[in-house]
Amino acid sequence: xxxxxxxxxxxxxxxxxxxxxxxxxxxxxxxxxxxxxxxxxxxxxxxxxxxxxxxxxxxxxxxxxxxxxxxxxxxxxxxxxxxxxxxxxxxxxxxxxxxxxxxxxxxxxxxxxxxxxxxxxxxxxxxxxxxxxxxxxxxxxxxxxxxxxxxxxxxxxxxxxxxxxxxxxxxxxxxxxxxxxxxxxxxxxxxxxxxxxxxxxxxxxxxxxxxxxxxxxxxxxxxxxxxxxxxxxxxxxxxxxxxxxxxxxxxxxxxxxxxxxxxxxxxxxxxxxxxxxxxxxxxxxxxxxxxxxxxxxxxxxxxxxxxxxxxxxxxx
Amino acid sequence: xxxxxxxxxxxxxxxxxxxxxxxxxxxxxxxxxxxxxxxxxxxxxxxxxxxxxxxxxxxxxxxxxxxxxxxxxxxxxxxxxxxxxxxxxxxxxxxxxxxxxxxxxxxxxxxxxxxxxxxxxxxxxxxxxxxxxxxxxxxxxxxxxxxxxxxxxxxxxxxxxxxxxxxxxxxxxxxxxxxxxxxxxxxxxxxxxxxxxxxxxxxxxxxxxxxxxxxxxxxxxxxxxxxxxxxxxxxxxxxxxxxxxxxxxxxxxxxxxxxx
Numbered sequence: 001x002x003x004x005x006x007x008x009x010x011x012x013x014x015x016x017x018x019x020x021x022x023x024x025x026x027x028x029x030x031x032x033x034x035x036x037x038x039x040x041x042x043x044x045x046x047x048x049x050x051x052x053x054x055x056x057x058x059x060x061x062x063x064x065x066x067x068x069x070x071x072x073x074x075x076x077x078x079x080x081x082x083x084x085x086x087x088x089x090x091x092x093x094x095x096x097x098x099x100x101x102x103x104x105x106x107x108x109x110x111x112x113x114x115x116x117x118x119x120x121x122x123x124x125x126x127x128x129x130x131x132x133x134x135x136x137x138x139x140x141x142x143x144x145x146x147x148x149x150x151x152x153x154x155x156x157x158x159x160x161x162x163x164x165x166x167x168x169x170x171x172x173x174x175x176x177x178x179x180x181x182x183x184x185x186x187x188x189x190x191x192x193x194x195x196x197x198x199x200x201x202x203x204x205x206x207x208x209x210x211x212x213x214x215x216x217x218x219x220x221x222x223x224x225x226x227x228x229x230x231x232x233x234x235x236x237x238x239x240x241x242x243x244x245x246x247x248x249x250x251x252x253x254x255x256x257x258x259x260x261x262x263x264x265x266x267x268x269x270x271x272x273x274x275x276x277x278x279x280x281x282x283x284x285x286x287x288x289x290x291x292x293x294x295x296x297x298x299x300x301x302x303x304x305x306x307x308x309x310x311x312x313x314x315x316x
Numbered sequence: 317x318x319x320x321x322x323x324x325x326x327x328x329x330x331x332x333x334x335x336x337x338x339x340x341x342x343x344x345x346x347x348x349x350x351x352x353x354x355x356x357x358x359x360x361x362x363x364x365x366x367x368x369x370x371x372x373x374x375x376x377x378x379x380x381x382x383x384x385x386x387x388x389x390x391x392x393x394x395x396x397x398x399x400x401x402x403x404x405x406x407x408x409x410x411x412x413x414x415x416x417x418x419x420x421x422x423x424x425x426x427x428x429x430x431x432x433x434x435x436x437x438x439x440x441x442x443x444x445x446x447x448x449x450x451x452x453x454x455x456x457x458x459x460x461x462x463x464x465x466x467x468x469x470x471x472x473x474x475x476x477x478x479x480x481x482x483x484x485x486x487x488x489x490x491x492x493x494x495x496x497x498x499x500x501x502x503x504x505x506x507x508x509x510x511x512x513x514x515x516x517x518x519x520x521x522x523x524x525x526x527x528x529x530x531x532x533x534x535x536x537x538x539x540x541x542x543x544x545x546x547x548x549x550x551x552x553x554x555x556x557x558x559x560x561x562x563x564x565x566x567x568x569x570x571x572x573x574x575x576x
Binding site: 006055056057068069070074075076077078079080081082083085087088089090091092093094098101102103104105106107108109145146152 | 324327328329330334336338339342345346349350410413414415417418419420421422423424
């Protein structure tokens with residue numbers, strides 16, 4: 001194509017504050033057309049707040065924000081951006097077809113209603129009331145509505161919550177197919193596994209900031225490392241923390257736990273310079289890696305979360 | 317489908333902020349599909365008219381017509397007020413359901429949305445008024461000149477906007493589908509107090525209390541072409557309640573827009 005390549009999303013030093021709560025604390029991000037990007041982070045990291053701003057549902061406090069070179073509302077008026085919400089957003093007393101027809105009539109150009117129903121696999125449900133559809137069927141309907149305008153950018157907030165493994169796989173293969181045709185997809189998730197499996201790029205958010213941005217393997221490498229566990233009388237916390245490549249030191253009674261990128265050096269030090277014994281080295285799992293990157297290393301920092309925050313519970 | 321790079325300028329914006337006839341048709345179908353709406357707004361007022369409009373004094377003269385015409389106009393107001401209020405309550409319900417948030421992801425502008433809802437309330441109000449008037453024609457007791465008949469119907473329709481605003485307001489105060497449970501009996505009570513169902517002796521203590529209630533003013537206004545009388549306090553009453561309800565609705569709505 002000869003048209004200039006406009007980035008799908010362009011954010012510059014974007015912030016959003018609700019009263020005293022700093023939900024988004026200055027993020028810069030550029031996403032090109034055709035990318036599939038995961039917005040990864042625990043609840044309250046600022047993912048949904050950022051998506052709301054991209055959809056024009058709320059205004060940034062400061063900073064710049066462009067969607068396909070336009071203000072969000074302008075992009076939405078042209079059917080360039082759409083989103084699938086997690087829950088709600090449907091009228092129970094309309095039929096499935098009426099819901100799609102209703103939505104379609106609001107856009108200047110849309111794909112044919114029947115084609116969209118077929119694509120979403122809900123042709124058989126067309127005349128059923130939305131209120132009588134199952135959660136999965138309603139999710140497919142939301143998806144059909146989002147694809148009506150053939151959007152160039154699709155935003156998904158926790159898209160597979162409540163789906164079974166089979167549904168999740170089908171969902172992502174459909175997304176993949178569309179992305180091959182040039183559609184940009186940005187999805188928020190708190191499943192590292194899902195981000196790693198389906199996204200070309202992972203943007204990791206924590207407390208309103210982007211803490212990492214790269215491919216799945218790059219993200220995992222960032223948090224890579226192993227844990228050295230040893231028994232040690234009277235450990236010198238300071239000296240251990242100063243060792244090369246040590247990320248954190250934890251002392252539990254006479255047991256020390258050291259997280260480090262270079263565990264060999266740590267082991268050598270412990271065994272030669274201290275009286276450490278019963279030494280064990282273990283690799284960290286993917287979940288631990290994720291927790292390292294998104295965890296609360298700085299407990300005194302002001303919490304940006306508005307909701308409950310239980311990343312452990314969210315991880316599978 | 318889109319090509320690998322998309323030129324955003326090739327996409328069009330719909331006219332009228334997205335407002336169109338398909339949406340109006342589906343919305344209308346949706347309201348008429350609700351059995352409760354149909355019974356309480358279309359059947360009930362007509363039934364009330366048959367009950368109250370056939371009293372022994374039905375042919376006594378009132379202004380330019382008779383008592384039956386007076387009762388018919390009142391019942392049309394009651395029916396239209398109920399439809400408008402239930403239409404208003406729907407706005408609040410749709411917000412609670414997240415439907416208005418969903419609509420924000422389409423080209424439909426918020427102004428077009430409110431305009432559409434107002435239009436729907438007017439259309440349904442007109443249907444309610446027509447049903448009661450047809451009942452009157454069929455019964456053949458109401459009598460007033462055609463232009464008075466039409467003037468009353470149009471004024472009634474305009475007056476129902478007061479109750480559309482009330483519907484939005486109550487819809488926010490009483491979330492979910494319970495709003496009509498409050499609005500139904502509430503409007504019936506206001507109708508009794510507002511001289512809509514039973515005439516109240518002018519000048520009595522009851523009348524003084526009644527003259528401050530929200531149905532009183534609009535009832536006097538919508539019957540003015542028939543009675544040939546439009547007291548200033550009735551106009552003040554109608555305007556004050558309209559302002560109060562619109563302010564209440566706007567206040568609740570603005571509280572609700574934090575996360576659309």
